Amino acid sequence: MIRFRHATLFAVLSAAAALSSAQLPSIPGVGGLGGLPNVSGMGMGNAAGVLGYCTKNKLLGGSSGASSVLGTLQKKPGVTSSKEFAAGQAGKILGGKGGSFSLDSAAAPVKSQACGMVLKQAKHFL
Helix, strand or coil, rough: CHHHHHHHHHHHHHHHHCCCCCCCCCCCCCHHHCCCCCCCCCCHHHHHHHHHHHHHHHCCCCHHHHHHHHHHHHHHCCCCCCCCHHHCCCCCEECCCCCCEHHHCHHHHHHHHHHHHHHCCCCCCC
């Protein structure tokens, strides 16, 4: 009986570990498994603002490319004057369908992971 429980637990943990973060479902405004937001629908202004928030709060763990990406995005017309940029600077990730995720209310590991996801998404705007 104990072996069966361990085997079942092992199978469940193995299946969960096999999922990559790209496979985890995510709904804008609700967050995905683990509380991570869906950043695929965010706009350029919001991505730039969130990157500013993340660098200011040292949430990217010394990611060398963040400052460069942020600087490039801020030079694009209309980015820093948008409402989305202001929301991002306040730590709000805006989804493509009106949903949002607040970094302020997230746990520290989730904040760092979300910032990494935003950095990756922001690179698509370059």
